[in-house]
Every structure is written in C-alpha cells, then in structure tokens.
Amino acid sequence: MNYLAEVDVDACAAHGDCVDVAPDVFALDDVARVIGTASDELLIEAAESCPSAAIRIVDRRSGDQVFP
Numbered sequence: 001m002n003y004l005a006e007v008d009v010d011a012c013a014a015h016g017d018c019v020d021v022a023p024d025v026f027a028l029d030d031v032a033r034v035i036g037t038a039s040d041e042l043l044i045e046a047a048e049s050c051p052s053a054a055i056r057i058v059d060r061r062s063g064d065q066v067f068p
C-alpha cells in the first residue's frame, strides 16, 4: 500500500463510481472525499473508474503522481 488517492473536488461530479469500486477509500457527500486507503491496485482501479478523471494517485513516499 504505497499509494494514496486524492480527489480534485473541482472536477468531481459526484457520480459515485469510486465509492462503488472502493467503499473503504471514498465516501460521497456533495463531492467524493477520501476516508481511507486500500491496495495500490484497487486505488488505481477506482481512479480509472472515475468518469470525470477527478482522482489522482500519488506514491506516498516519493510524492510522484502515478495516475493519471
């Protein structure tokens, strides 16, 4: 679990796909917010599921963006 998810709240359109894919990581209010973490693979899968490309995945150690 080297990765962290971040939500661009200005881009989030509250579709909820990320919550469907990773309910332990995302919760949906007016926009999605990060509430936890999961495996790197699941974080990437959730980010790929976002129709608004509002989820960024970063390496928590290096700070490098790994998705998109």
Ligand code: SF4
Binding pocket: 007, 011, 012, 013, 014, 015, 016, 017, 018, 019, 026, 028, 031, 032, 049, 050, 051, 052, 053, 054, 055
């Ligand atoms: S899938 Fe994307 S647009 Fe939809 S709630 Fe999650 S972050 Fe927001």
